[in-house]
Amino acid sequence: MKAKPARPPAAQMPPRLAQSAFELFAERGFARVNLDQIAARAGVTKGSLYWHYRSKHELLLAACNRYYQQWHAAVQAAIAPRPDPLDRLRAALEFSVHSCVLDTQNRMFTTSLFLLMQEDAGARAGWAQFYAAVREFYVGLVATAQAAGRLPPGDARRRVDLMLEAMEGLKLRAGFEPQVAQPAEQQAILASLLGIFQTGVPQTMPAGMEPATAHLHRHPTPPGRTQPTACTPPSERS
Amino acid sequence: MKAKPARPPAAQMPPRLAQSAFELFAERGFARVNLDQIAARAGVTKGSLYWHYRSKHELLLAACNRYYQQWHAAVQAAIAPRPDPLDRLRAALEFSVHSCVLDTQNRMFTTSLFLLMQEDAGARAGWAQFYAAVREFYVGLVATAQAAGRLPPGDARRRVDLMLEAMEGLKLRAGFEPQVAQPAEQQAILASLLGIFQTGVPQTMPAGMEPATAHLHRHPTPPGRTQPTACTPPSERS
DNA sequence: GTTCGACCATACCAGTCGGTATGGAAAGTT
DNA sequence: AACTTTCCATACCGACTGGTATGGTCGAAC
Numbered sequence: 461m462k463a464k465p466a467r468p469p470a471a472q473m474p475p476r477l478a479q480s481a482f483e484l485f486a487e488r489g490f491a492r493v494n495l496d497q498i499a500a501r502a503g504v505t506k507g508s509l510y511w512h513y514r515s516k517h518e519l520l521l522a523a524c525n526r527y528y529q530q531w532h533a534a535v536q537a538a539i540a541p542r543p544d545p546l547d548r549l550r551a552a553l554e555f556s557v558h559s560c561v562l563d564t565q566n567r568m569f570t571t572s573l574f575l576l577m578q579e580d581a582g583a584r585a586g587w588a589q590f591y592a593a594v595r596e597f598y599v600g601l602v603a604t605a606q607a608a609g610r611l612p613p614g615d616a617r618r619r620v621d622l623m624l625e626a627m628e629g630l631k632l633r634a635g636f637e638p639q640v641a642q643p644a645e646q647q648a649i650l651a652s653l654l655g656i657f658q659t660g661v662p663q664t665m666p667a668g669m670e671p672a673t674a675h676l677h678r679h680p681t682p683p684g685r686t687q688p689t690a691c692t693p694p695s696e697r698s
Numbered sequence: 699m700k701a702k703p704a705r706p707p708a709a710q711m712p713p714r715l716a717q718s719a720f721e722l723f724a725e726r727g728f729a730r731v732n733l734d735q736i737a738a739r740a741g742v743t744k745g746s747l748y749w750h751y752r753s754k755h756e757l758l759l760a761a762c763n764r765y766y767q768q769w770h771a772a773v774q775a776a777i778a779p780r781p782d783p784l785d786r787l788r789a790a791l792e793f794s795v796h797s798c799v800l801d802t803q804n805r806m807f808t809t810s811l812f813l814l815m816q817e818d819a820g821a822r823a824g825w826a827q828f829y830a831a832v833r834e835f836y837v838g839l840v841a842t843a844q845a846a847g848r849l850p851p852g853d854a855r856r857r858v859d860l861m862l863e864a865m866e867g868l869k870l871r872a873g874f875e876p877q878v879a880q881p882a883e884q885q886a887i888l889a890s891l892l893g894i895f896q897t898g899v900p901q902t903m904p905a906g907m908e909p910a911t912a913h914l915h916r917h918p919t920p921p922g923r924t925q926p927t928a929c930t931p932p933s934e935r936s
Numbered sequence: 937g938t939t940c941g942a943c944c945a946t947a948c949c950a951g952t953c954g955g956t957a958t959g960g961a962a963a964g965t966t
Numbered sequence: 967a968a969c970t971t972t973c974c975a976t977a978c979c980g981a982c983t984g985g986t987a988t989g990g991t992c993g994a995a996c
Contacts, residue, residue, distance in 0.1 A: 633862075
């Protein structure tokens with residue numbers, strides 16, 4: 461029996477702190493987390509934190525690494541059991557959509573990180589490296605599926621870029637339109653994303669080939685409601 | 699000659715404060731702007747600011763309205779001279795891509811706003827209203843072009859959603875991959891976005907129809923570099 | 937057992953920021 | 967002119983935060 465708690469080996473302190481930082485940043489955002497909270501969750505105090513990390517900013521970069529590693533492990537696990545190339549792509553997309561739409565920690569952390577990127581070159585570089593890795597991952601999936609004849613040929617990299625942009629935008633949209641989290645909507649979004657790869661070269665329609673039924677399709681939005689009312693102007697006081 | 703500066707009419711004070719807030723939020727982000735700076739840019743002091751606005755948060759909503767109005771005016775001006783439906787859509791997309799990729803104020807402001815949305819229902823509701831207005835605007839453009847036979851038929855709303863998500867993701871990506879701001883790249887991205895609307899119903903390719911030339915398409919990424927190295931772990935100190 | 941360095945806690949500092957209290961000037965009303 | 971309302975400036979408070987100074991503890995080497 462050991463009377464004293466026997467403090468944990470110091471070697472695992474940096475990862476523990478990084479994990480605490482990641483969790484808290486993901487829960488409240490970078491600006492709303494202070495160092496005392498991060499240290500407390502890791503079981504130490506701020507003084508110890510500063511022994512392992514130079515600043516709050518350095519802790520953020522460590523938290524980014526946790527995020528990268530966790531994403532990579534999760535998506536690899538999601539596609540591992542699938543042998544078919546198109547199935548692997550679909551599984552990866554399904555996992556990504558699901559996590560973008562439901563995982564609020566993911567949303568909060570990346571949003572917070574994007575804000576910091578605006579003024580922090582280190583965070584920019586780190587994310588750019590992560591994005592490049594994700595892109596290569598998806599390009600590999602798409603190219604394999606194309607080579608296997610499960611997808612029509614086309615510029616895989618450019619389509620992956622479009623898909624990843626839509627994925628990131630979807631994550632933001634899920635923050636204020638929660639209905640995209642419904643299973644049916646998720647499936648429809650997944651189909652849209654998959655459609656990016658399933659289409660051939662887009663056929664451009666020249667001017668002048670107006671169909672006879674054109675007059676049947678009416679402008680679906682009443683012209684009077686086109687102005688964005690936005691939120692109510694808060695300038696008037698009671 | 700008037701000796702005194704003759705203070706401006708109070709009626710225009712709320713818009714001036716909202717504009718100052720918008721500019722500063724767009725330059726530095728919500729958390730890094732204080733009320734003294736906002737008041738100073740509007741030519742008053744914090745005490746006066748609090749006469750017109752109840753809190754920093756209320757000022758944020760007012761700044762949102764400025765953003766909404768400015769976006770709407772700018773995009774309307776961009777498409778006004780175009781009579782052809784497809785041209786109007788293209789012009790709107792070109793304007794949006796251009797502003798997403800180059801306008802760092804736009805990027806900073808919306809990113810900051812997205813972070814606040816995570817915990818502020820008011821900001822969420824305001825943005826949702828703005829997003830709905832933008833979506834209806836684009837759905838109108840697309841439906842008109844479809845009715846005129848300049849675009850193939852298809853679910854306009856769902857395609858607009860996909861396009862808007864990609865647009866928002868593009869804005870984020872432009873923050874850490876500045877090469878997307880190059881004109882040629884902008885054009886390519888514009889083509890990708892337009893392609894969302896120019897494609898018909900995506901043709902699903904069933905399994906087993908492997909083309910004879912499948913072995914010619916090689917995996918374009920060397921398999922050894924698939925692992926994301928991410929940023930260097932900052933846990934080790936010198 | 938002494939020493940030394942890695943590791944951690946306590947206390948504290950210097951600065952910042954949102955928000956308030958208060959009084960005075962300008963403009964309108966009677 | 968006297969009075970009220972609207973609008974704005976000054977001064978200030980209280981809470982919080984990133985970062986530091988300093989001293990203590992524990993284990994291992996000698």
